[in-house]
Amino acid sequence: MAEPSRVSEDPEIPDELEELLGPRGTSARTAVRGSGERPTARALAAAGLSTEGREDPEPELAQGQPDFSALFADLRAQVEEAEARPSFRLKTQPTSVRRLISGSVFVGLLLASVAYLPREDLAAYPLPLLLTYLGSLGTLFVLTLFAALKPIHEPALSAAKVHGLTALAFAATCVLAVLPPFAHQGFEPVVPDALFHAVPCMIFGFVVALPVYAIVRLVDRGNPLGRILAAAAAGLAANMILEVHCPIAGAAHRGLGHAAILGVLVLGVVIVERIASRDRVLSLR
Amino acid sequence: MAAEQTDEDLMRAYVAGDHAAFQQLFDRYAPIVFGMTRRHLRNEELAQEITQQTFFRLHSARNDFRLDSKLRPWLLTIAMNLVREHWRRGKRRKMVELDPETKAAPQAERSRMELDERSQLLHAALQQLPESQREVVELHWFQERPYKEVAEIVGSSEGAVRVRAHRAYGKLKKLLKAEVAD
Numbered sequence: 067m068a069e070p071s072r073v074s075e076d077p078e079i080p081d082e083l084e085e086l087l088g089p090r091g092t093s094a095r096t097a098v099r100g101s102g103e104r105p106t107a108r109a110l111a112a113a114g115l116s117t118e119g120r121e122d123p124e125p126e127l128a129q130g131q132p133d134f135s136a137l138f139a140d141l142r143a144q145v146e147e148a149e150a151r152p153s154f155r156l157k158t159q160p161t162s163v164r165r166l167i168s169g170s171v172f173v174g175l176l177l178a179s180v181a182y183l184p185r186e187d188l189a190a191y192p193l194p195l196l197l198t199y200l201g202s203l204g205t206l207f208v209l210t211l212f213a214a215l216k217p218i219h220e221p222a223l224s225a226a227k228v229h230g231l232t233a234l235a236f237a238a239t240c241v242l243a244v245l246p247p248f249a250h251q252g253f254e255p256v257v258p259d260a261l262f263h264a265v266p267c268m269i270f271g272f273v274v275a276l277p278v279y280a281i282v283r284l285v286d287r288g289n290p291l292g293r294i295l296a297a298a299a300a301g302l303a304a305n306m307i308l309e310v311h312c313p314i315a316g317a318a319h320r321g322l323g324h325a326a327i328l329g330v331l332v333l334g335v336v337i338v339e340r341i342a343s344r345d346r347v348l349s350l351r
Numbered sequence: 352m353a354a355e356q357t358d359e360d361l362m363r364a365y366v367a368g369d370h371a372a373f374q375q376l377f378d379r380y381a382p383i384v385f386g387m388t389r390r391h392l393r394n395e396e397l398a399q400e401i402t403q404q405t406f407f408r409l410h411s412a413r414n415d416f417r418l419d420s421k422l423r424p425w426l427l428t429i430a431m432n433l434v435r436e437h438w439r440r441g442k443r444r445k446m447v448e449l450d451p452e453t454k455a456a457p458q459a460e461r462s463r464m465e466l467d468e469r470s471q472l473l474h475a476a477l478q479q480l481p482e483s484q485r486e487v488v489e490l491h492w493f494q495e496r497p498y499k500e501v502a503e504i505v506g507s508s509e510g511a512v513r514v515r516a517h518r519a520y521g522k523l524k525k526l527l528k529a530e531v532a533d
Binding site: 079137138140148157217221225 | 402409426429524
């Protein structure tokens, strides 16, 4: 373990700070010490100090500290209760496995759509264009999925990064929906009613997005803002699956029936989370 | 007497299924995590809950533990993420009375009040720092972690952490000196 730098040698620490804060590592102990007296356990506890690692633990140090035995017993009970649930086993898989499971669900749905519910003109869809579409959203899908399933022992992504990634995903679906090379692929609607045609696509999109969202949430260990990223990943997945399923061309249809799915999913998750978190105490389970 | 097992030995034993190792890890680190979270949140109940959740999450993430990993940064990162999540959710609770029992003898009481007052000053100064600076002070000063490890835990570069530390310590000095002068 690296040795902590000495205060006197640390250029970031101004002179006199040690006198004010007390020696590093024991500073709060000193800071709460009155007139050179030995601090009581309560004073240490009041300063939020750990008594761990002290050379001469005093019997009174236990005062003001929680009953760690009881905390551990409660923790064991929580662990045992969680272990009894099959879904918890998924959460405890290594991160690479969790990501693979989630990605596999999407790939399975995509292949099933190609095999059983392909767009009528799939054979006529220029392959480079299709690969460009799937490659662009696929890259964002992987990024979003990796962010959603980031290991919890690594620093969590900031809210700004999460929102930025989600906004980028939504913008990409919108841009690809209205860009002429993509918007012109397929049949023009018989009835020029974008909303009318958009509803079935949106429903289909939600149906395929749901399993993706569910599996990402199922293997998630409690990442902050994980729901938003899971919704974004599910929205991207739905757009890719719709691209190989829906033959209807036109920017309005693609914008309302395809791209909007991601926005609606994310918005829905945000609203539900806001409502649910009003009185919620942090809880992993 | 057998040499004490390292944190990493215990973690490896725990990953292999040794439940006793989990308790040993809890015994070693729960007071550290509790002290750190209480200092951040000023709420004993919440600090207990986050301490439990930290270990619960450690349990759920144990299969990610690599042979070359160090446990302490792992655990502190999980705890810091939970603290940040708490702040993000806007669940900052009102400061609680940490020691409502005041049945001590007069001399001890007077001493304790002085100690409490001093600790309040320290906490008040810490609370005036931005969260990003406070967590650096917490890890570098109180937990005595080197800058490199602090950077690893908070997810920034070592240079950025040094800048935050420099600003934080400068501000703390100013605040505490002003309090002392008063």
